[in-house]
Amino acid sequence: MVDVKTPSGQPERLQLLRVLGPAHIWALGVGIVLVGEYMGWNFSIGKGGMIAGLIACWVAGLLYTCVAMIDSEVTSTVAAAGGQYAQAKHIVGPLMAFNVGLFLVMTYTMLEAANAITIGYLLDTVAGMQGHSGLKQQPFIILSIMALAWLNYRGVLATLTFNLVITAIAFVAIIALFLAVQLGASNVPLDFSAVTTDPLPYGWVGVVASLHFGLWYYLGIEGTCQAAEEVRSPARSLPYGTMAGIMTLLIAATMTWYVCSGLIPWEYLGQAGTPLFDAARVSGSSTLMVLLFVGTIFSTLASANGCINDASRAWFSMGRDRYLPSWFGAVHPQYRTPYRSIVFLVPIALIFALGAPLDQVVTFSILSGLLGYTFMTFNMVMFRNKWPLGTIKRGYVHPMHPLPTFVLLILCATAYFAVFLGYGTQLIAMVGFYIIASLWFHFRRYRYVRRGDQFTMPWPKPKGY
Amino acid sequence: MTSYAFLIFAVALLAWIVARGIREHRDAVALRHRLLDEATDVVDGARLTIAPDQFPVVWGHVDDGRRIKIELIADTMVTRRLPQLWLRITLIETIERGGPTVGALARPTGAEYYSLVHDLPEWMAPPETGTSMLMRGDGRATALEAALLRTRFQRLFADPLLKEVVVTPRATRLMVQASEGERAAHLFLRQTRFPLATVPADAIRSAIAMAKSMSTHLAEQDRADTHQAA
Amino acid sequence: MDIWTFLEYAAWALSALFGALMLYDMVRIDTTYDNELLTSSREGEIEAAAERHTI
Numbered sequence: 090m091v092d093v094k095t096p097s098g099q100p101e102r103l104q105l106l107r108v109l110g111p112a113h114i115w116a117l118g119v120g121i122v123l124v125g126e127y128m129g130w131n132f133s134i135g136k137g138g139m140i141a142g143l144i145a146c147w148v149a150g151l152l153y154t155c156v157a158m159i160d161s162e163v164t165s166t167v168a169a170a171g172g173q174y175a176q177a178k179h180i181v182g183p184l185m186a187f188n189v190g191l192f193l194v195m196t197y198t199m200l201e202a203a204n205a206i207t208i209g210y211l212l213d214t215v216a217g218m219q220g221h222s223g224l225k226q227q228p229f230i231i232l233s234i235m236a237l238a239w240l241n242y243r244g245v246l247a248t249l250t251f252n253l254v255i256t257a258i259a260f261v262a263i264i265a266l267f268l269a270v271q272l273g274a275s276n277v278p279l280d281f282s283a284v285t286t287d288p289l290p291y292g293w294v295g296v297v298a299s300l301h302f303g304l305w306y307y308l309g310i311e312g313t314c315q316a317a318e319e320v321r322s323p324a325r326s327l328p329y330g331t332m333a334g335i336m337t338l339l340i341a342a343t344m345t346w347y348v349c350s351g352l353i354p355w356e357y358l359g360q361a362g363t364p365l366f367d368a369a370r371v372s373g374s375s376t377l378m379v380l381l382f383v384g385t386i387f388s389t390l391a392s393a394n395g396c397i398n399d400a401s402r403a404w405f406s407m408g409r410d411r412y413l414p415s416w417f418g419a420v421h422p423q424y425r426t427p428y429r430s431i432v433f434l435v436p437i438a439l440i441f442a443l444g445a446p447l448d449q450v451v452t453f454s455i456l457s458g459l460l461g462y463t464f465m466t467f468n469m470v471m472f473r474n475k476w477p478l479g480t481i482k483r484g485y486v487h488p489m490h491p492l493p494t495f496v497l498l499i500l501c502a503t504a505y506f507a508v509f510l511g512y513g514t515q516l517i518a519m520v521g522f523y524i525i526a527s528l529w530f531h532f533r534r535y536r537y538v539r540r541g542d543q544f545t546m547p548w549p550k551p552k553g554y
Numbered sequence: 555m556t557s558y559a560f561l562i563f564a565v566a567l568l569a570w571i572v573a574r575g576i577r578e579h580r581d582a583v584a585l586r587h588r589l590l591d592e593a594t595d596v597v598d599g600a601r602l603t604i605a606p607d608q609f610p611v612v613w614g615h616v617d618d619g620r621r622i623k624i625e626l627i628a629d630t631m632v633t634r635r636l637p638q639l640w641l642r643i644t645l646i647e648t649i650e651r652g653g654p655t656v657g658a659l660a661r662p663t664g665a666e667y668y669s670l671v672h673d674l675p676e677w678m679a680p681p682e683t684g685t686s687m688l689m690r691g692d693g694r695a696t697a698l699e700a701a702l703l704r705t706r707f708q709r710l711f712a713d714p715l716l717k718e719v720v721v722t723p724r725a726t727r728l729m730v731q732a733s734e735g736e737r738a739a740h741l742f743l744r745q746t747r748f749p750l751a752t753v754p755a756d757a758i759r760s761a762i763a764m765a766k767s768m769s770t771h772l773a774e775q776d777r778a779d780t781h782q783a784a
Numbered sequence: 785m786d787i788w789t790f791l792e793y794a795a796w797a798l799s800a801l802f803g804a805l806m807l808y809d810m811v812r813i814d815t816t817y818d819n820e821l822l823t824s825s826r827e828g829e830i831e832a833a834a835e836r837h838t839i
Contacts, residue, residue: 170633170635171634171663172633221787228792228796229791231796232798232802235798235806236802316737317634318636318734319638319661319731320715395743402631410664415823418823419823420822423607425627428813435803545688547683547687667823673824
């Protein structure tokens, strides 16, 4: 079960085992991404109705498949770990890397804020069920962020051993809910009449619009499956880990859609804060309610923890690369954590968690993610142009180039348009933010950047230089 | 009534989780202290202390009397990468060598806060090892010295576990990968769990051997230079 | 007092506690250690280590 590291010449079977082991599937389930089943996706139903929500779920799956293929090729070839940030440094340049770093930080920080909002909302719902209505959500939102930030500051979670059985509950809960409802455990029967009576309440435009939140089911998966090893034997075959993750999510997403759309009227579902928990409530079974309550709490906390961790590391990396003031690149001498970055990002998460409603915070996160995926398309084209096949040693070469790039670009454009439908202000605000940030970088930070350090890959001069 | 019962249950559960967490943290830290137990067999006159981050540090002597420092650094700083446990060997010379400070770092991400290479002022052409490399110096290396060091580094970095080599007038420093964090634990709660109880003595021995070979090579270089000058 | 109101106050108190702990520790570290040391690689050590014979 535990992998002894052998850098190269590792038998293929062991490689696959490393990727597809059951512990990893569970880990994929509960990590950063499954929280997307517990909240946020249902806003897609609000934008287009039940069928639109399902279509959005599957189209988003296609988008993420393209992301997985493109990302796997670049990741397997760029030796230094660090995700898209490292790729941008090697393939494009500092300004793009700066932006990509910001995309990462903003995606995860907004996701963290969304998780905190969900916890506050969930506790409010439970309090309401107990007769105490109007619970103040702020202290719980703040506590979630502060407590997790403190744990990350101390690096404490680094040493705990949570039993995997307990922690797989979040994934199991969805399956349990689905099976229980299918087997008739629900007081309220599944009702899909809206599919026939009111299939597309906003027409086909609604279907496009709902793609916006359809991405939420999968947001972050390109990062979740990518815990790179330091010494990698380049993968030559399909990125099994990521594909398994997408498949798992597709199944979970469809089950979630099925149960929630069947139990909750779509107009209400479109605005709910905790759709799965609400579905459990509707079913009337207290076992299911407790299960889904625990699942929601756990997946949101696990997700928020991962977000604080990843966002602070990304900010730290940018500080060390001098894209940001190097003050942020400090490591705590005792706890070995990027403590200044962690502390700096707390108020940012708090401002959004306390100041914006859930759907807007989710939108900000999705927009930053979308910008990252759009970057991937240009990155891929540049990568293949500057270093065509055969000029450098590539690990995985994804098939049918430029089809996935093309599909990804079209889907991203559709998603931007979808966001624009109803959240135009957020779209403009985000784009404005990145433009201002880029200008700041160009005029104030570029002079500190060490250009030479970027080109460490043993690649020949790019074609055309 | 039931809500109170539920609440008491929830608080008790939380208290149990916290208590268990504290206990596990203490156990994990105790385990951490034992990571370099095998190092005491590898060096003479070994003295083990615990650094502020609870990782052990071993001071000792190698067979020719030079002082050596062995330490461990846990690196969780790179996004999208598993946590790494680096073994750092610092071999301290008895007499100061003439010569430049030069270092090479494999697979640099920029987030290597423990690396001396990032602080050296001058970029140098890196050795060709088939992977991403960064080589920097303090500017005092002549072209010949740089070329010789590059060849030497190239041979050393054939070992994929080697992360960094730095030579200074006073010491030789080496950094190798001792362990990598468990994938599931990391993916899931960003935990850092290294699947080893102690760093194997062989790993420490081979790292020390590399440091010594580097140091010997430089000493021979110096002698050849003084012969030339004479 | 209602149990939920109590929890609200507890949440405020704990949040303040965690925030204070982090800020206090950050200020403590920033004033105790040299900034150079924190943002770079403790390289003072390789030179200093050569001088010291005991720790």
